[in-house]
Amino acid sequence: MVTTPADSIAAHATYEPVIGLEVHVQLLTATKIFCSCSTRFGAPPNSNVCPVCLGMPGALPVLNKKVVEFATLAAMALQCRINETSIFARKNYFYPDLPKGYQISQYDKPLAEHGFIEIPAQGGVGAKGSAVGVNGKKKIGITRVHLEEDAGKSLHEGFPDAAEKTAIDLNRTGVPLIEIVSEPDLASPDEAYEYLTRLKEIILYTGVSDCNMEEGSLRCDANVSVRPRGQKEFGTKAEIKNVNSFRFIREALEYEIARQIDVLESGGKITQETRLYNSNEGKTYSMRSKEQAHDYRYFPEPDLLPLVVDEKWKAEIARALPELPEARRARMVKDYGITEYDAHVLTSPKSLADQFEEAAKAAKNPKRVANLVQSELMGRLKAKSIAIEQSPISMKGVAASADLVESGTISGKMLKDLYDLAFERAKDFPTIYEEEGRPQQSTDTSALDKIINEVLAANPKQLEQYRAGKTTMLGFFVGQVMKASKGQASPQIVNELLAKKLT
Numbered sequence: 050m051v052t053t054p055a056d057s058i059a060a061h062a063t064y065e066p067v068i069g070l071e072v073h074v075q076l077l078t079a080t081k082i083f084c085s086c087s088t089r090f091g092a093p094p095n096s097n098v099c100p101v102c103l104g105m106p107g108a109l110p111v112l113n114k115k116v117v118e119f120a121t122l123a124a125m126a127l128q129c130r131i132n133e134t135s136i137f138a139r140k141n142y143f144y145p146d147l148p149k150g151y152q153i154s155q156y157d158k159p160l161a162e163h164g165f166i167e168i169p170a171q172g173g174v175g176a177k178g179s180a181v182g183v184n185g186k187k188k189i190g191i192t193r194v195h196l197e198e199d200a201g202k203s204l205h206e207g208f209p210d211a212a213e214k215t216a217i218d219l220n221r222t223g224v225p226l227i228e229i230v231s232e233p234d235l236a237s238p239d240e241a242y243e244y245l246t247r248l249k250e251i252i253l254y255t256g257v258s259d260c261n262m263e264e265g266s267l268r269c270d271a272n273v274s275v276r277p278r279g280q281k282e283f284g285t286k287a288e289i290k291n292v293n294s295f296r297f298i299r300e301a302l303e304y305e306i307a308r309q310i311d312v313l314e315s316g317g318k319i320t321q322e323t324r325l326y327n328s329n330e331g332k333t334y335s336m337r338s339k340e341q342a343h344d345y346r347y348f349p350e351p352d353l354l355p356l357v358v359d360e361k362w363k364a365e366i367a368r369a370l371p372e373l374p375e376a377r378r379a380r381m382v383k384d385y386g387i388t389e390y391d392a393h394v395l396t397s398p399k400s401l402a403d404q405f406e407e408a409a410k411a412a413k414n415p416k417r418v419a420n421l422v423q424s425e426l427m428g429r430l431k432a433k434s435i436a437i438e439q440s441p442i443s444m445k446g447v448a449a450s451a452d453l454v455e456s457g458t459i460s461g462k463m464l465k466d467l468y469d470l471a472f473e474r475a476k477d478f479p480t481i482y483e484e485e486g487r488p489q490q491s492t493d494t495s496a497l498d499k500i501i502n503e504v505l506a507a508n509p510k511q512l513e514q515y516r517a518g519k520t521t522m523l524g525f526f527v528g529q530v531m532k533a534s535k536g537q538a539s540p541q542i543v544n545e546l547l548a549k550k551l552t
């Protein structure tokens with residue numbers, strides 16, 4: 050039997066993992082944070098550069114106002130307190146892809162602090178004993194959100210002489226980032242996964258980043274340690290760097306937690322270090338022992354003034370704050386009578402939520418719209434790999450079709466057929482409905498009468514049971530009649546006729 054890291058963690062429930070995440074998000078500005086170079090992804094190497102982002106002597110940084118607005122908006126959406134004054138600081142280190150020899154970041158006075166994200170409770174208790182709230186949600190603290198510039202990129206492959214040489218692309222240097230640092234409140238890899246999912250969803254709602262992990266606009270480092278359950282002090286932590294999907298983060302954490310428990314169980318000690326995750330092997334490897342924070346010799350950036358976001362500017366930025374996913378779900382449940390599950394499916398991405406609400410407001414029964422979008426529309430979109438924005442059936446079309454079912458004009462079976470035709474012919478529902486000659490389900494009671502008589506005659510046993518008091522048999526007969534009518538009959542009329550005949 051193969052033991053997975055998850056099995057191993059479960060077998061050592063006396064240990065408690067403590068996880069904190071550092072997420073870098075690239076802001077969607079057209080230009081860099083301290084110069085007017087383009088931030089466009091995929092430009093030829095070293096084409097989006099100038100003396101400022103190349104760190105030439107004498108070049109001076111000028112802060113991009115849009116960067117501050119985007120970062121502040123994101124921090125507000127993460128429930129942070131915005132510091133009126135924050136300070137840029139130099140983080141000094143040498144690396145080939147860092148031409149200045151330092152990175153401009155923020156240190157002891159960051160842009161924003163003391164935020165949180167709520168995640169669905171997994172039944173655990175946070176590292177600081179942050180218990181699960183009454184609403185079944187667990188609050189994960191956000192220590193800080195600060196601004197910084199990205200570094201360049203070392204390219205180790207893809208060149209004929211890649212075995213001997215490393216190439217440098219400095220297009221990324223000076224690309225604006227926010228770093229979102231969580232408290233060590235995450236108590237399992239699943240919680241880390243949930244936190245990242247919620248974080249990404251919130252950032253996407255604000256529109257300040259595309260959070261595209263493949264292009265590096267969202268990157269995550271994880272700090273993880275284990276300690277005997279009940280112990281107050283943290284264990285020695287390892288940092289797992291630059292894992293490029295949420296699923297891999299979860300796997301890397303599972304592996305790393307199991308590894309640390311193993312080391313401790315066999316009497317060893319955990320070394321504080323940076324580790325890399327190899328997703329092919331599902332293992333983490335030691336990369337280097339961890340530099341201490343003071344090794345960076347942070348000091349205030351002398352070329353930039355303190356950043357002041359005053360009340361007036363804050364209020365202006367806050368006006369761009371959208372209704373956030375959690376709040377929107379709660380409101381949609383209340384406004385449209387849909388379930389929480391429906392609301393979850395229908396709010397991600399935001400464009401789907403916008404479209405759904407447009408239809409729900411236009412239709413007689415929003416709950417039916419929610420069902421149709423999930424059961425009939427999204428399934429067909431997924432099967433054809435079409436984005437909701439490119440759906441042949443518009444939300445107005447969904448609303449119109451929902452109303453036709455609601456009024457009993459068409460049956461559910463007819464709706465399915467009409468949706469199939471809409472996808473086949475790439476036309477909206479109302480057009481297809483017209484093209485098909487405005488079909489209606491059969492309300493011809495004499496034809497239905499005949500079918501009902503046939504069904505009753507063909508099922509004497511069930512009829513006997515019904516007459517003996519098993520009234521639930523009615524559903525069986527309705528089903529049989531619907532089947533015999535090939536879905537063309539109105540269930541409502543079938544019900545009425547059957548009830549009459551059986552009394």
Ligand SMILES: [Zn+2]
Nearest residue numbers: 084086099102
């Ligand atoms: Zn530049």
